[in-house]
Amino acid sequence: MAENTVLVIGGGAAGMMAAGQAAAGGARVFLIEKNDRLGRKLAISGKGRCNITNDKPISDFCACYPGNGRFLQGILHEFDNVRLRSFLAGYGVETKVERGGRVFPVAGEAESVVRALSKFLAAAGVEVKLGQAAEAVIAVGGKVRGVRVAGGRTYPGKAVIVCTGGATYPATGSSGDGYRFAQDLGHRVISPRPALVSLRTAEGWVSELQGLSLRNVAVTLKVDGRAQASDLGEMLFTHFGVSGPLVLTLSRLAGDALRQGKRVKLEVNLKPGLNPEQLDRRLQRDFSQAANKQFKNALNALLPQSLIPVIIRLAGIDPDKVVHQVTRNERRSLAALLQSLPLTVSGTLPLAAAIVTAGGVDVKTIDPKTMASKSVQGLYWAGEVVDVDGVTGGYNLQAAFAMGYRAGRAAGRYAQGSV
Template sequence: MNEYQVIVVGGGAAGTMAAGQAAKGGAKVLLLEKKDRLGRKIAISGKGRCNITNVENVSDFISHYPGNGRFLHSILRGFDNGALRDFLADYGVETKVERGGRVFPVSDDAETIVKALAAFLRDTGVRVETGVSVEEFLVDNGHVIGVRGNNQKQYLAPAVILCTGGSSYPGTGSTGDGFRFARQLGHQVITPRPALVPLKTAETWVKEVQGLSLRNVEGSLWVEGKRQGAEFGEMLFTHFGVSGPIILTLSRQAGDALREGKRVELRINLKPALSPEQLDARLQRDFQKYTNKQFKNAIDDLLPQSLIPVAIRLSEINPDKAVHQVSREERRTFLKLLQGLTLTITETLSIEAAIVTAGGVNVKEINPKTMASRCVQGLYWAGEVVDVDGITGGYNLQAAFAMGYRAGKAAAEQL
């Protein structure tokens, strides 16, 4: 006789939601988490603030998942952004909306989300065992019957929900275990690769401006000389290249192109609100204002201080030249630089440094109505282990919670 009816493997966003929903549906549930506590990745997300979801109309969410957004269509409607915020409010977590529709806890503390999920598990009677990693799935005649832990103990149940995460931030427990289990169980795994990851550049001048954050700029991605996409918002220079929200969103496409051996460039428009003509007029006004100054001292109003020496060097204009001696051609060169500062992208950081993993269990082998495996009876999938990934802005956590909600509910209903 089985000790449990549903076993959930992994105590992140998807796993905790799945376990609680299964228990709420009347099942006797065990949650196994390999780390010493639940929600390790939630606790560090959003720089410790946790961007839970987005207030955008849920019907528009799909376009923000470059990885199999259509698979999530009914899943997101089953547990949408409003339902998630209501759920958290029931556990004392009030939320607020920031720029770009991003939703955060009012406390700006991701730990409040972890505590709310832990309270949910207590309220629904889920048994939680931390420090237990699953070593093997037990299958009998095409039906999962339980798992074996690293403590050599067998945990038996007619339903298992696998929510082990991807391969990003392995220190939180996401070490790709789920992909190994998926292959052993006969599932196809789409090659895991980094998504939402900083980019390395060939240009070394980025070191001179590392730590500089730019707001209200446009970054466009160019592959083999053709524009492939653009994002407006914030970015950050690092000692190895670039990071920040718009870079992370462009990184998945950049990484895919690099793996195909293609030439990838990032072009930064530092003044996207102005047309070339408007920017030229603005520059000429500044030149008139500082007409007796040297060029290097006449562009303080246009650029952050640390970027000025780099921009001057790239423009090849003599920094000591008097402003009124700057030629029309030199001015045009400088204008192009301001609206097309170009960096050569050489590679992404590793998957371990990525916020999200692209790739995972093939969605064609998962029933979106239940999150049940089409390969093994009694097996369910939810969260980042599935081949679904979104851009920044709260979309990935919303997807994880929604998949967990559906998997837990379905597992309890089908017992």
């Protein structure tokens, strides 16, 4: 066994942070990455802009993780959003806050974050091994001994930190290897499933709206007719259904309900800033100004152009009808539709297309104070491989960095015999 040596499997956000922290504490560190470069998934996150974290108070973060937020409480406080932004600034990445508290690099490039972490690794003396796929974590007598990679080579080490990611975007290297390592070492793995993922819908008219983005709308998720969650923000229509931040946030609950055989619907409020009476007055005003126009030409100030024919069809109002002939009941039916546009959720996109994986190594098998395995000495976990997932808005990367920070420091101390 190589004393003083920490082996980190996976060169993503959690892995790079863990490796650098372990090395900065004095351990010898090897970072083992199957790809030919570090941070491949990180480099494409946030549509290539990298939503690093969120600006809200760290005490409010745990509520933003539907997957085991309480497990993260102390972890997030140790390496919070303020410390993360300060850390990145120290390596040349200044950050800015955008809508919804989302934090991005000022340069608008996810690659700048990868470069900063690479500088951190170099400064700390981490030995990076690219193009080497880990095949197994070697443990004897309940203690870690090293890592075997493809081709048969074994790296001996006193501590191993598994940061292999989830099962999303497998082309970037996140192909679920860590789950296999966990099961081989006797750890329970909660079945992986998509957390932040686009939804398929049954309505044929949705494809007519492909590419339409709606801002400042409210979406309510209903399961078997009962409202389960609601949020305000932005959504996007696609050729298969709906996507965008609002939908992604609700998708975990929707997917879980569908897997249980329940009926799942979305109701879109296109005018959430108005109560029903205010919306009716708005319609009356608009109709008064367009009294002699055909109904199909009277909604331009109210709705995006591509949405108008769909709404008219769903409202059941003759598009050629002169506006002053629209009845009060028709107007009120239109108003109700505008505030509860129904969508039937028929499924989610597959796990490989999700942004984040729900499920993973059971947090009950991990000590949150160190990220160490409770059953295998010298084994640590960090990042998306752990059964932790957050909503959209920077929370998942913050969790990955914070878990990597804690695991790296703890594994480094262990490898040097100081714990």
